Amino acid sequence: MTGGSSPAVAVHGQQSSSSRSSSNISNISSSTSSSRSIVWFRRDLRVEDNPALAAGVRSGDVVAVFIWAPEEEGPFYPGRVSRWWLSQSLHHLDSSLRSLGTPLITKRSFDTASTLIDIVHSTGASNLFFNHLYDPLSLVRDHRLKESLSAQGVTVRSFNADLLYEPWEVNDENQCPFTTFAPFWNKCLSMPYDPAAPLLPPKRISSGDVSKCPSDTLVFEDELEKASNALLARAWSPGWRNADKALMAFVNGPLIEYSVNRKKADSATTSLLSPHLHFGEVSVRKVFHLVRMKQLVWSNEGNKAGEESVNLFLKSIGLREYSRYLSFNHPCSHERPLLTHLRFFPWVVDENYFKSWRQGRTGYPLVDAGMRELWATGWLHDRIRVVVSSFFVKVLQLPWRWGMKYFWDTLLDADLESDALGWQYISGTLPDGRDFDRIDNPQFEGYKFDPNGEYVRRWLPELARLPTEWIHHPWNAPESVLQAAGIELGSNYPLPIVEISAAKTRLQEALAEMWQLEAASRAVMENGTEEGLGDSSDVPPIDFPQETDMEIDRERELPRINNTAVRRHADQMVPSMTTISSLIRVEEEVSVGAGNVAEDSRPEVPSNINFEADTHREVAQALPQFNPDILRNALHSTAESASTWTERDGGLVPVWSPPPTSSRSEHYPDDDDPGIGNSGYLQRHSQSHQMLNWRQLSPSMRRSWEMESTVQPNAIG
């Protein structure tokens, strides 16, 4: 790869006109008129407004490819429902592509890069086109891929298909990335140029020669999962045409009422577009332009509510944009609090709490109803997501990454960037997140979002006969009322596992402890003692910032790559975090209790609901293995009951192991067993996906990390 064409070009202070051309295809017309291109589909499963596909069609013959290499996702192996969606969507895409002239070639792989190279060779292609992704893994993988394929003489181009604006296009007046949402979104809405107009689907695709490049049959579900998945098809229709229908239905229907309806937990007044958007079945730019046109119309009609509805809906699109923006600028945001002092928060490490939450047996009806709905359907209204996750973090004080992982495994629209943003927001680990010491009371939220208790009754049949007056706080109901409703608290419906008032006290204590640890760590930092402090030395010391300072990611300290070069086409920009942060993960939390999950993860799904009880297998596969012994060893409080374990998360050693073949694994994840399912990936990427404890690092490594993570750029904020 020659110096001049580095694909990773930092563009800062560099402008709109060139950025703009990057997101449409006008700059590609100079490509030779009949070369053969691989169009690599990922989470852009559509033929409409797909810049990579359009580029391929323009430059000649097209080989359309999808590669299934889930092991590369490490702990974020897609959950069952998410895999179901993907399989449906791929079928849909394949038939669309076929009708245009070429099939979708599907490949099973354990190494995307080498599979792509094989495909290039077997098809004689000279170009590779794909659309950008912004999760940490893809940023690094795609960057490397670009380098290695370019070195082999393949022309690699990548495009923006997922965002209104690329992350590097949206900066504040000092050309620095925003650190809060509101100004970010205002800027997006007032950019000097509009998001690119959507491209039409190609009329016809000239197929490359795929005779030497047969498809693999991809398996996304096993027999047991099939039964559960069959029910999903009743409620959802994956695929880009269906996505388009859903969009139209929403825009011409519920959108206008969005601002008034959004409060109700129950109503189907949301767009239901998120899974479609996650897989790129519909283009956000199309959504944006369409919705904006509606707004113009309503605005002219003086329909204030309609106008406001569009603003609110667009804001949720904006949050999705922001999640990518955040992930791009802070590639660790899916696993580390962005507000550094929160790393010292003493999370409650209690698997029983976690289990009660998963099963919808916390004793708070709104929370429990939400968790049962999530399990049964893979779906939750955004409001309820906030309720259950806020309960998780603030009342149970479990580490948010556990909750995020569970969402990842169970949500139909599981999306790493969006979910990381959501959990960080709820956890108060963002500069503009909720106040950390704010505890929402599920009882009051219940009457707010579900005033008549219908939602609760639907998902908690055991409470169905309880009058509305008590539906959100059965623990206060008179015995006679409970009896009449057939409820025996503590037996067929639990008492609250944690009282709100107790949670408040505990939260205050935990916060005090957090500040103490933080201060101690700072002191250690200052006098250079390394080992004095036990656990708190596990967390990178920080130069204590103002409340709103974000974590300083490594890329800010490292020299920018090639600041001066002009970015060509739409080269994928890669934050320069690849070296250190992917080598080392300072882990705050242990992995979720998969052994536990595997054994007994199934909440009792209400029997009047038409969803079959699920099997635990997919959860077991999706979750990283966590051996409780490791946890116990790491904690000193063995004598106490599980529910009183609290320990700074940094003191625990998180280790991910390959998915088990059996549902139960006694196997210590950090020994050298290469394991089964994940072995390919873990072996090849041992540095980037081995989870290391801070203590395990060599002192010199540690020092360099500490130095880097404490440098304060003044540019932020």
Place this chain on the structure above:
DNA sequence: CCCAAGTTCTG
């Protein structure tokens, strides 16, 4: 016109 109480919103 003011004040208090109530309501809504917060990414």
Place this chain on the structure above:
DNA sequence: AGAACTTGG
């Protein structure tokens, strides 16, 4: 929880 905003006396 707290600010900002609305409502009604």
